[in-house]
Amino acid sequence: MSRIAGPKGLRTAAAIRRAGLKLIYRHGFGAMSLRDLASEVGIQASSLYNHIRTKQDLLFDLIREHMEALLAQTDAALAAAPDTATDRLRTFVRHHIVYHLEKKQDVFIANFELRSLDAPHYATIVAMRRAYEGKLMAVLDAGVATGEFDIHDTRITAYSILAMLTGVCTWYKPEGRLSKAEIVDLHTRMVLHGCIAQREHALP
């Protein structure tokens, strides 16, 4: 039988992806040359083409795989969550922060290198992002329906929550003052205060 890809090839392909994430995160997609990338992997630039079709396809694959993993893991987390909207929102917040802190590079690239994608690739990723936003909006809508949440605009609230939570990636340092658990608690508290029906204050 013939191999489809040798074991060495699979390791190289993985190394290219790892190095790609690192260099794109550090310098930007446009500023990363394939010669830099190959050098980081330890091969020649021309050898990259045994594993990728074009530079643009590499970027698209990195972002697509990130979005697929995010969607799948979010589904898994929500499937294991309790039934009340408040608990499901708690689960969403915790999962979003934990996942995003573990994959800072992927998240940054998926959010800010979209403009380097051509139109069809761009549309694909935007659709996946819409799907992710939809998962949070479904949680919020459910809470509004049961009266747990008091939300004036589900879509904008979802955008705001996601922006706030994803913003953690821009300042988090593993050796920093706060643990991941503390960061999760702090943001969970803030999100819930912003969503849960308030019985007294009339704001603003």
Add this chain to the structure above:
Amino acid sequence: MSRIAGPKGLRTAAAIRRAGLKLIYRHGFGAMSLRDLASEVGIQASSLYNHIRTKQDLLFDLIREHMEALLAQTDAALAAAPDTATDRLRTFVRHHIVYHLEKKQDVFIANFELRSLDAPHYATIVAMRRAYEGKLMAVLDAGVATGEFDIHDTRITAYSILAMLTGVCTWYKPEGRLSKAEIVDLHTRMVLHGCIAQREHALP
């Protein structure tokens, strides 16, 4: 006596900055060539050098001028605000959103092209951003001191608020469903709910 700069030169310099903002916002700093920029302005690439020192200096100037304007206008807005921490926070939120929506391009560039700056320029901008974060932290601290706010970590709360508010820039369209005033109200409500001392809920 000799002129320092002719009127034609000032207009060209302004046109270069305007075109620079547009092209960097659209394609990224690394992907914007000086030939593209010159073409957008209507001159030859070499003529750019009558107005800028290097491509890098152009980026730095654009970001620095944006930050200086942001800091100055924020000071002005807060100086005209009432004394209570709640009202000052309201003022900060409104000003931040309105300013950021008016200068979407500047904001995007100042936030996501920092990595294209060399070390000294980068440090300068980061210091200005720290100063801006400090202004919000001062409002939050004042509210905590008077008992108006219940905040577990002023710095992280400030980061979260800023991430949430700045996130509006990524989806806002002038022709969209919501007016600027509605967006400001919605976010003001969310921020205040997250900060104002709650007398009932024990969360999370």
Add this chain to the structure above:
DNA sequence: ACAAAACGAACGGCCGATCGTTTGTAAACC
């Protein structure tokens, strides 16, 4: 042996930046 994978040279093309020159125009002078 055979295919996967790495190699190294080469392609055309665009990059940021520099140079000496020309052009336009406002101020200085007669």
Add this chain to the structure above:
DNA sequence: GGTTTACAAACGATCGGCCGTTCGTTTTGT
């Protein structure tokens, strides 16, 4: 008030260098 002068500003050619990609060849591993 026309002429001269001085300089900002635009020009066009050009520099060395790096870009993404291709190709034919060689090495590697089973």
